[in-house]
Amino acid sequence: MNKKNLEQTELSYYGLYLLNYLKENKFEQASDAAFVKARADEAAEAYERARLEGYTPDGAQEIAMSTLVHGLHYSRYAILREVVESEFHEEIPEDAREGFVEKLLPLVGNVFSIYDLSDDQFALSSDYDLLYTELTGAVVLYLREYGI
Template sequence: MDKNLNNKDLSYFRLRLQELLITSFPEKSGDSKFIERRATLASNAYQGAFSSGNSIEDCNQIAEFILFEGLHFSKFDTVFQIVCNEFDTLMADDDLRPFAIEMLSVCEPYFENYELTDDFAYTYDFDTLYTELTGVISLYIEEHGL
């Protein structure tokens, strides 16, 4: 087997996961043990699937399933979406992401009232959560300013 062509390098999976975490899960982006464990599992799954005769496409799907398991619904993306949609006129574009990161910890307790599955964003409960978080952020801005 030509390792350069058929064997996904551990660093490939590590970088893919880090990219997702930085973008959508900033609260997990510094968890090097989590990143290393997931990347190793994904790399091993890819290698095992390839050794078993699976196509490259199937090997990628198997590895990505393991790499991104439980990372399809992002609390941060939800808060960031609300900040961008509802409060973008109150601050400069460059301030939206840092403010959303700050608001994530303020909004965190409200997520606990919902079952956050991978398809949660497509449910009625998501709309309820969206409205609830919009109110929480609005109250925060009234009380603390920007």
């Protein structure tokens, strides 16, 4: 069994869920095994505490999941993908969007650097609107200069 498969079989339910979530949304932490394990352990502990405090299994699970993804609601990739899909659906064909976003993401890292994406309320803030506008501008400039 290779190391990757071994690590995945050793992860708990919470660890596997988090790893999948991080990979799916292309969070940088997806390759950080220690982060995944620590966060999964925190979620399991939160579940146990909640059950001891009298929460129902569903209530305890909700607390555990909240602990698991705390501060991980907005990945750079997902936000940029949303901008490309919403604002450039006519310019960028659907089958080219993922590659385009992955190519552009490292080039717009400085745009993200001034925003706190770990804030669970980020999408409701005026900063989200500013980031969205800046990313839209960056995509326009990129398309003018390099095309798809």
